[in-house]
Each structure stands twice: as C-alpha cells, then as structure tokens.
Amino acid sequence: MKEIPKIAIVGTGNVAFHLTHFFIEEGIIPSVFGRNKPTLLAFEKELNVPTNQELSALTLDTLVLLCVSDQAIPEIIDRVPNGVRIAYTSGSTDLRSLPKDRVLGVFYPLQTFSKGVELDAREIPFFIESNDAEFEKELLTLARIISNIVHKASSMDRYHLHLAAVMSNNFVNHLFHLSEKYLQEHQLSFDYLKPLIRETIRKAGFISPSLIQTGPAIRNDHEIIAKHLASLSGSEKEVYAVLTRSIQNTKEKNQDEL
Amino acid sequence: MKEIPKIAIVGTGNVAFHLTHFFIEEGIIPSVFGRNKPTLLAFEKELNVPTNQELSALTLDTLVLLCVSDQAIPEIIDRVPNGVRIAYTSGSTDLRSLPKDRVLGVFYPLQTFSKGVELDAREIPFFIESNDAEFEKELLTLARIISNIVHKASSMDRYHLHLAAVMSNNFVNHLFHLSEKYLQEHQLSFDYLKPLIRETIRKAGFISPSLIQTGPAIRNDHEIIAKHLASLSGSEKEVYAVLTRSIQNTKEKNQDEL
Numbered sequence: 344m345k346e347i348p349k350i351a352i353v354g355t356g357n358v359a360f361h362l363t364h365f366f367i368e369e370g371i372i373p374s375v376f377g378r379n380k381p382t383l384l385a386f387e388k389e390l391n392v393p394t395n396q397e398l399s400a401l402t403l404d405t406l407v408l409l410c411v412s413d414q415a416i417p418e419i420i421d422r423v424p425n426g427v428r429i430a431y432t433s434g435s436t437d438l439r440s441l442p443k444d445r446v447l448g449v450f451y452p453l454q455t456f457s458k459g460v461e462l463d464a465r466e467i468p469f470f471i472e473s474n475d476a477e478f479e480k481e482l483l484t485l486a487r488i489i490s491n492i493v494h495k496a497s498s499m500d501r502y503h504l505h506l507a508a509v510m511s512n513n514f515v516n517h518l519f520h521l522s523e524k525y526l527q528e529h530q531l532s533f534d535y536l537k538p539l540i541r542e543t544i545r546k547a548g549f550i551s552p553s554l555i556q557t558g559p560a561i562r563n564d565h566e567i568i569a570k571h572l573a574s575l576s577g578s579e580k581e582v583y584a585v586l587t588r589s590i591q592n593t594k595e596k597n598q599d600e601l
Numbered sequence: 602m603k604e605i606p607k608i609a610i611v612g613t614g615n616v617a618f619h620l621t622h623f624f625i626e627e628g629i630i631p632s633v634f635g636r637n638k639p640t641l642l643a644f645e646k647e648l649n650v651p652t653n654q655e656l657s658a659l660t661l662d663t664l665v666l667l668c669v670s671d672q673a674i675p676e677i678i679d680r681v682p683n684g685v686r687i688a689y690t691s692g693s694t695d696l697r698s699l700p701k702d703r704v705l706g707v708f709y710p711l712q713t714f715s716k717g718v719e720l721d722a723r724e725i726p727f728f729i730e731s732n733d734a735e736f737e738k739e740l741l742t743l744a745r746i747i748s749n750i751v752h753k754a755s756s757m758d759r760y761h762l763h764l765a766a767v768m769s770n771n772f773v774n775h776l777f778h779l780s781e782k783y784l785q786e787h788q789l790s791f792d793y794l795k796p797l798i799r800e801t802i803r804k805a806g807f808i809s810p811s812l813i814q815t816g817p818a819i820r821n822d823h824e825i826i827a828k829h830l831a832s833l834s835g836s837e838k839e840v841y842a843v844l845t846r847s848i849q850n851t852k853e854k855n856q857d858e859l
Contacts, residue, residue: 357815412820412822413822413824413825414824435825435828453793453794453796453797454796454797454800455797455800455801455804455813455815455816456815457804457808457812457813457815460804460808460813462800466796466799467796468793468796492796494793499787500787500789502828502832503783503784503787503789503832504784504789504793504794506783506829506832506833507780507783507784507789507791507794508780508794508797509816509817509818509829509841510776510779510780510783510840510841511776511777511780511794511797511798511801512797512798512800512801512815512816513814513815513816513817513818513819513844513848514776514840514841514844514848515773515776515777515798515801516801516804516805516810516813516814516815517810517814517818517844517847517848517851518768518769518772518773518776518844519769519773519805519810520809520810520811520814520851521768521847522765522766522768522769523809523810523811524811525761525764525765525768526761526762526765529757529758529761531758531761531762531765533765533809535711535726535752535762536711536762536765536766536769537805537806538711538712538724538725538726538750539711539712539713539766539769539770540769540770540773540802540805540806541724541802541806542712542713542720542770543713543769543770543773543774543802544798544799544801544802546713546715546718546774547774547777547795547798548795548798548799550715550718551778551781551791552774552775552777552778552781553778553781553782554715555713555715555718555774556771556774556775556778557615557713557714557715557770557771557774558713558767558770558771559767559771560767560771560775561771562670564670564671566671566672567671567693570693570760571764571767574760574761574764575764577850578846578847578850578851579847581843581846581847582768582772582843582844582847583767583768583772585839585840585843586771586772586775586776586840588836588839589775589779589836589837589839589840590771590772590775592835592836593775593778593836
C-alpha cells in the first residue's frame with residue numbers, strides 16, 4: 344500500500360471543517376491553514392488539529408486541499424510555495440482557468456455542509472480531476488479513504504453537477520423554508536409536512552420525478568391555482584407562479600411527445 | 602368498541618386506490634363506486650373488492666369516502682341518496698361551500714399518491730372536519746384505524762396545509778425533474794445527486810430550513826449565478842432566476858432583523 348501524504352486543509356469554513364473531521368475519523372490528522380487566528384483556535388479546540396497562519400510554511404511532501412471560495416482560489420494558489428500539490432473543492436471553477444505550470448487538481452464533494460450537522464463521508468460522492476496523471480491517482484486514492492463513491496469528472500461535468508445540485512438542494516431547501524414560513528404565518532406546524540417530504544424524497548430514489556408529478560399545476564386545476572396565488576404575495580407568489588408555469592410547460596412537452 | 606360502518610369509496614383514482622388498500626390491510630373491505638366499468642374491473646382484479654356503478658345503491662348504513670376531483674364533489678353529493686354520510690378527501694374544498702342540509706365531512710390525507718408506489722398509511726397525517734359532531738367522531742375513529750397521525754382541522758387550516766404541500770412536494774418534485782433533465786442533457790446520471798437529496802431531506806427533519814440555506818444565491822455569488830443562468834434557457838432559466846431572487850430576498854430580510 345502506498346503511503347498517505349501529509350494533508351493540509353486551507354480554509355476554515357464548513358467544507359474545511361467537515362473534510363478535516365472525515366480525515367481524523369480515518370486516523371489522518373491534517374494541519375489546518377487560515378488567516379483568522381480565532382477561527383483556527385476553534386479548529387484546534389474542536390478537532391484537536393495543528394493549525395498555521397503561514398502558507399509559506401507548506402512543504403513539498405504535503406498535499407493541499409483548498410476549501411475556499413471560488414474567487415479566492417487563484418490568489419491562494421499563488422501564495423502556496425511552488426511545487427506543492429494543490430486540489431480545490433469548488434464545483435464551478437474550471438481547472439483550465441488556473442495556472443498550467445502548477446500541479447493542480449479537484450477534490451469536489453457533491454454535498455451540502457452545515458455547521459453542527461454530522462455527515463457520513465462514505466455516502467458523499469467525490470469528483471476528482473487533475474492536470475497531472477500521478478496527482479489524479481493520488482487524489483482518487485485519498486478520496487477512497489473517506490468515501491465509497493469516488494468518480495473522475497471533467498470540469499464541465501462537475502459544473503453541470505453543481506448547477507443541478509443548486510436546483511435539487513439549494514432551491515428545494517428554500518421551498519421548505521417558504522412552506523415553513525407560510526405555515527407559521529397561519530399558526531400551523533411545519534411538522535405536519537414532514538411525512539410528505541420524506542415520501543417525496545423516498546420516491547425520487549427509485550422513480551423518475553417526471554413520472555410522479557402530482558398537484559394542481561399538472562392537473563391544470565385553474566381554480567385552485569388562482570386561489571393559491573391570491574393567498575400569496577411577493578417572492579412566494581412569484582415562485583408559485585413560475586413553478587406552476589414550468590410544470591405546465593413540462594406537461595405540454597410530454598403530451599407533444601406522445 | 603363501536604362497530605365499524607360499511608365503507609364505500611367513490612372514485613377510482615390514486616387516492617381511491619390507496620385508501621381502499623389501507624382499509625383492506627386492516628381487514629375492512631370497502632365497496633368501490635365509479636362510472637367507468639373497465640377501471641372498476643381493475644379494482645376488482647387488483648384489490649378483490651366489490652364494485653358498483655350506481656350511486657343510488659348506497660344505503661344509510663354506509664359511510665362514503667369521496668375521492669374525486671374538487672370540481673366533481675358538489676355534483677356527486679347531489680347524486681348520493683339523502684341521509685348517507687359523505688366525507689371527501691380534497692385539500693382545498695371548503696366544507697362551508699357545500700349543502701348545509703347534508704351530513705358532510707372531510708377525510709384529508711396529507712400525502713402524495715402515485716400508482717404502483719406503496720405507502721405506509723400509519724405515517725400519513727389525516728385531517729378531519731365535519732358539520733356534524735357525531736360524524737366527526739366517527740371519521741376520527743375511522744382515520745385512527747389506518748393512521749397514527751390524525752388531527753381535526755378547519756377548512757382554512759386544511760387549505761393552508763394543502764398550499765404548503767404544493768410547495769414542499771409538487772414544486773420540489775418538479776425541481777428534481779428539472780435537475781434530472783438537465784443532467785440527462787449533459788449525459789450525466791441523476792443518481793449522482795441522490796446522496797445530496799437524501800441529506801437535504803434528512804436535515805429538514807430536524808433543523809429549520811432557514812438556518813441551513815447554502816449555495817450561490819445566499820452567498821450572493823454573482824459570478825456563478827450569471828454562469829448558471831447563461832447555461833439555462835426557457836422555464837429552467839426563469840425558475841433559476843426567480844428562486845435565486847427569492848433566496849436573496851430572504852437573506853436581506855434576515856439581515857434586517859438582526
């Protein structure tokens with residue numbers, strides 16, 4: 344078995360926190376790099392890992408996992424000593440947009456990370472890419488230490504996966520938020536919806552969502568749609584109208600295809 | 602223990618099918634009423650229940666569960682012999698809009714029903730209402746035979762629950778559909794998203810969705826939002842734009858509240 348490299352996590356956000364935790368669970372202790380001393384102290388305290396403020400301290404035997412915002416990636420790569428292998432965790436940054444004279448890669452977990460919410464790393468799909476064949480192999484090996492679902496993916500594929508994830512996670516969570524808010528405004532608990540939400544997701548696991556669309560929009564039930572729109576205002580009303588129209592467009596397309 | 606009344610299911614759609622099945626599982630054999638002979642034959646064959654085309658055959662000792670579209674409810678009530686107790690399963694029909702001289706009630710399951718997808722009735726919330734105190738008790742008892750989650754709810758509360766269910770189920774399922782379609786267009790499998798979707802829902806079970814919103818919209822990441830919008834067209838683009846704006850409105854409101 345190949346030796347596991349020294350791991351440095353650069354960044355102190357949710358992705359950095361969870362990745363650090365995943366490696367610790369496998370007996371690998373990363374060092375964590377960040378600008379902000381109090382945040383680094385929190386990492387030391389909560390995860391008991393060594394921390395460092397100086398990117399210049401990174402050595403050639405270290406593999407860097409860059410868990411920072413897309414905008415910060417080029418600048419930080421610039422500050423990491425030449426020759427140090429760097430992989431970033433962003434969904435939307437194209438590898439080809441970054442310096443070609445550096446050994447760079449991608450270590451992208453397709454998951455939503457929130458502070459204080461534990462995750463099972465083995466269930467998280469990781470998508471790997473590199474401009475260096477050796478480094479790519481190394482990243483694949485590293486990802487397989489923490490996850491069961493590891494794939495190679497081009498920057499374009501990763502971009503598409505990220506966009507779809509925005510729709511299936513960010514937007515879905517926002518709809519849950521709007522539902523919760525609407526029910527609260529009418530003194531009703533969001534808990535009533537939870538069995539329905541569980542079923543929605545359970546079905547998505549084994550039937551194509553296009554086959555199980557239900558509700559007023561797909562039934563073209565104008566009367567209920569009009570009532571619902573009249574009960575809503577602002578953002579909620581706009582979201583309701585646009586999603587209803589989009590469901591109806593789908594229906595028309597499906598019928599055209601018959 | 603009170604005797605269980607004879608149950609008649611009127612309607613032959615998904616709700617009718619599943620309710621019939623739930624009662625059979627508890628050893629109660631409903632008779633199923635519908636206009637369409639071939640559909641009734643399917644019920645006879647699949648569920649082994651007696652069927653009938655003539656509403657005039659309904660007797661006073663029978664409790665009718667009306668599983669038909671909102672539009673059809675008043676007309677069918679009219680055709681059921683006077684004195685027969687009727688409860689309907691619609692989310693949005695106000696009990697006060699129906700004849701006051703009839704014993705009427707509501708037996709509303711807050712769930713999405715698809716053909717061929719089995720459900721655990723015990724996990725489905727049922728919302729009960731009636732214009733007759735005795736009938737309301739009877740409906741509560743009946744619902745508790747098949748489900749663990751039975752509540753009384755006014756027509757207004759039921760309406761609000763239904764509207765929120767449209768957002769949390771119909772719209773969410775549609776977003777899954779759009780994600781699947783987008784990925785298919787780029788030769789990628791929807792399966793990659795499933796761990797993310799499971800986590801989205803798992804979190805919604807124990808944290809308020811407003812506290813765990815992630816993604817480009819809440820981060821105000823204009824660059825990624827612009828890229829994503831440029832990759833989309835038609836309905837998808839409109840849905841992306843409106844939901845992004847809605848998430849950003851929420852953020853501004855939250856900040857105002859600080």
